[in-house]
Amino acid sequence: MTDTHSATTVRTTTIDTPAGEVRVAVAVGADGGERIVAAAYGDHFERVAARVRTRFAAAVWVEDETRAAAAVARYVAGDLAALDDVAVDVTGTPFQQRVWAALRDIPVGTTCSYGELAARVGSPGAVRAVGTANGANPVWLVVPCHRVVRSDGSLGGYGGGLDRKAWLLTHEGATGHKGGQRTPSRS
16 A cells, blocks of 8 residues: 655654664654654664555655654663654554554563464464564564563564564563573674
């Protein structure tokens, strides 16, 4: 689906974190309303943003600050509740949408297993599909796929790398995972 609203602007911002730069793309409508449409570590942003660029092909893309990106910066600086009310606008299958909504319900400082998340979305046998939906999440940090771990507490996968997932969980004070404190690799 392509956004045909020519009044939409997509503003991109880079935020420095201890785990590397995070790029955030925010769609800003004619009414000034903001919604994050992509967010990922800089070395993964173009892959994540590719679908968004197609969807917002009619939009003007500019490098500029936004309130939504500022919320991501506050989260990185330690205001862990800063992302709670940030609007996102993502497209995906109905199953992906359910998984992404459930991810936003995982409280800061906690984790859940892929199996628990599958049960929460009403598909207890769809553990692999939950992992695939996590991997397709275009709004990292804001839709916190990093809070999902394996049933034994080990980290599992993360598109940005396990060092970054471990850093995010440590940053949030999460317990119950086997990730340890790692120094994130920077790109």
